[in-house]
Amino acid sequence: MSFARYVEQTDPPRPPRETLPTMYDLPSENPEEPGLPDEFHDFQPELLRITFQPPTHLPEQVFSASDMNLYYNVRYPNWYKRPDWFGAVGVPKLYEGRDLRLSYVIWQEGVSPFVVVELLSPGTEEEDLGRTKRRNDQPPTKWQVYEQILRIPYYVIFSRYTERLQVFILQAGHYQELNLSESKVWMPDIALGLGLWQGEYAGIHRLWLRWYDAKGNWISTEAEQERQRAEQERQRAEQERQRAEQERQRAERLAERLKALGINPDDDL
Structure with missing residues (x-):
């Protein structure tokens, strides 16, 4: 039985819309989770945010976030994942056009992220690569949420330790890893590419993930x-x-x- 079919048969009935929690009701942090593992998890998402400028959408219709709770199941409103970075298009930059977000609540936004990026670290590598299995008493894994529930078109994984870039694209409902001839991927739906750039950012010279335009110029x-x-x-x-x-x-x-x-x-x- 597929995971989606299993959820459909086992989930309780959906509560009425007016009782659903909003961004203001759901917490933005989990005090039991550890903090950011290193400075790279701070600098790299910021560079992604700054250079995520899809020409297919107005800036007011582009949103991205790092280390933000992403609530994905209306039947279990407290379940969430926290991507290192994700970008969404076709949604207001501000929540309801007027407020900074505390979290990203999929049943309020109505739009799944277009791309999600995970930065590998020793404590999260198995989960990020989809090697962990879901236990019956636990929420779905990160891979299951991205692939089967949110159906995020692009899942990008980068290890700063091995300097390896992996890109998975959603095809026929499942992630397929792309065979990259170069350490970059073009995303035609948003007319942007994502690749590895050697240069200095925040006073640090190293290999960074960065967006580029149709001419190959780094944003x-x-x-x-x-x-x-x-x-x-x-x-x-x-x-x-x-x-x-x-x-x-x-x-x-x-x-x-x-x-x-x-x-x-x-x-x-």
């Missing part, structure tokens, strides 16, 4: 855009200085020619 951060603008201004100023110097030199050469002809260039005509 710039605000700090990089400021540096680019400053460099462009510096180049324009240098060009103006060079033009002014060229004009001065031309004026000097002209004055010398006039003097050679016995004409004082300073005399009024």
Whole structure:
């Protein structure tokens, strides 16, 4: 029996809509869970958020989050998963267009994430890779939630320890791992690609996950855009200085020619 069929037969009846908990009712943190395992789990999701700019949607219709509770089953409203990062399109950037989110509640949002990213760590590797099995008295595994309940189109896994990128795409209801010739994947539905970029972010030079556009250019951060603008201004100023110097030199050469002809260039005509 499939997992989805099993849930359908064993779940209690759905409660009326007006009794469903909202974002304000469901907690955003679990005090029993440990904190972030390392700084990488802070910096990397932030870089993903900054560069997640799908041209297919207005910025007001794009939402992404890291380490946020993702509630996925209306019949068991306290069940949640907490992806390292996920991105959703076609939903308001603000909750109901007016408030910052405390959590992402699927029965309120009505839209599943388009892509989810898990950053491997020794304590979560087995679960992230779908190697753990669900016990009868436990909620579904992370893999089951992403694949069978939320049906997230892209599931991305990156290990900073081995620098390996794995991408799973939902096909016929199941995740199939892509055979990547390069460490990148193009997602045509949002006209963005995700790949490994060697560079400096937050003062740290290493391999990072980062979004790129249809031309293969890495999406710039605000700090990089400021540096680019400053460099462009510096180049324009240098060009103006060079033009002014060229004009001065031309004026000097002209004055010398006039003097050679016995004409004082300073005399009024």
